[in-house]
Amino acid sequence: MTTFQPKATDTSATHTALWAVVAVSGIANLVASVAQAPLVVNLATGLLTLAALTALGIRHLRARQYRA
Incomplete structure (x- = not known):
């Protein structure tokens, strides 16, 4: 079985930005949950x-579709 090795160009600025948004x-x-902020903030x-x-999931599935 062969494994796919992504190229250095596979990681775009959009990908990085999405992961940053997820983290932040x-x-x-x-923090909002611990601080008991209003429900609107949590939502x-x-x-x-x-x-x-x-x-990120959609990007991953589309990339897989083109690789296959």
């Missing part, structure tokens, strides 16, 4: 994290 919004969600940070993770 995830930490913000954690906003949670939805932002979910949106970024969804975008």
Whole structure:
């Protein structure tokens, strides 16, 4: 079985930015939960994290489709 080795160009600025959004919004969600911030803040940070993770998943699936 062969394994796929990604090229250096496979990691784009968009990919990096999405991971940064996931990290920052995830930490913000954690802080908002611990600080007992209003529900709107928790929902906003949670939805932002979910949106970024969804975008990363879609990018991954599309890249897999073109590799196969």
